[in-house]
Amino acid sequence: MSDELLPTVEVGGGDQARYSVIWMHGLGADGHDFEPIVPELRLPNDPAIRFIFPHAPVRPVTLNGGMAMRAWYDIVTLGGGAPQDAEGIAASAAQIHQLIEREGERGVPPERLVLAGFSQGGAIALHTGLRYPQRLAGIMGLSTYLPLADRFAAERHEANAETPVFLAHGQMDPVLDISLGRNSQQTLEQHGYRVEWHEYSMVHQVCFEEIEAISRWLQTVLTD
Numbered sequence: 001m002s003d004e005l006l007p008t009v010e011v012g013g014g015d016q017a018r019y020s021v022i023w024m025h026g027l028g029a030d031g032h033d034f035e036p037i038v039p040e041l042r043l044p045n046d047p048a049i050r051f052i053f054p055h056a057p058v059r060p061v062t063l064n065g066g067m068a069m070r071a072w073y074d075i076v077t078l079g080g081g082a083p084q085d086a087e088g089i090a091a092s093a094a095q096i097h098q099l100i101e102r103e104g105e106r107g108v109p110p111e112r113l114v115l116a117g118f119s120q121g122g123a124i125a126l127h128t129g130l131r132y133p134q135r136l137a138g139i140m141g142l143s144t145y146l147p148l149a150d151r152f153a154a155e156r157h158e159a160n161a162e163t164p165v166f167l168a169h170g171q172m173d174p175v176l177d178i179s180l181g182r183n184s185q186q187t188l189e190q191h192g193y194r195v196e197w198h199e200y201s202m203v204h205q206v207c208f209e210e211i212e213a214i215s216r217w218l219q220t221v222l223t224d
Helices: 037-041 086-105 120-131 149-155 178-190 208-221
Strands: 008-011 019-024 049-054 058-061 067-070 113-118 138-142 165-170 195-200
Touching (some): 019 120, 149 178, 195 208
Parallel strands (some): 019 049, 019 113, 138 165, 165 195
16 A cells, blocks of 8 residues: 555635545546535535545446456445455555544544445445444445455454444445445444444436535534
């Protein structure tokens, strides 16, 4: 892994930010993908929140015929039971650790920071946040799943055992079936996590009602 920080898109906050949201995009997208969602959240006092949208590294993706694209890890095939790129997942988690540490240097400690992501980016948010050794404000996964679930019980960190988790999924998602999201919700709840679960009549996307729910949840967790 490179010692260089991932390139990012930043919205709001500036030097006065009290809170941060690190939000990872999905496969083949980039950090600009969710940039337009910030004003749609209609958060009060939004200048106090710094939104950070990192660009995933460019790498070959087996699922797409080895085509190089922005991806947090390689994907061989979709669906439960498929082989998972544990090495790639760990490398991306380490890069997100670097961004969390930088926020600490800029005055935002982990307890005032949310890790979020969509699809593959949501998998990295869950994987990284639930293993992070310091308490985070919240962890959000949209249209995603808990990767390397068979290792979760052994690798999760107690620092985030009580951290609020937000999960949302489309009932007609043709990319990541909603069963993957529901199974992830159940796994977390079986381990005592506080999961706020939402499902919507949509495909692999984000809808207006979901944005409203995200806004309410962020306002709950981003408080002193």
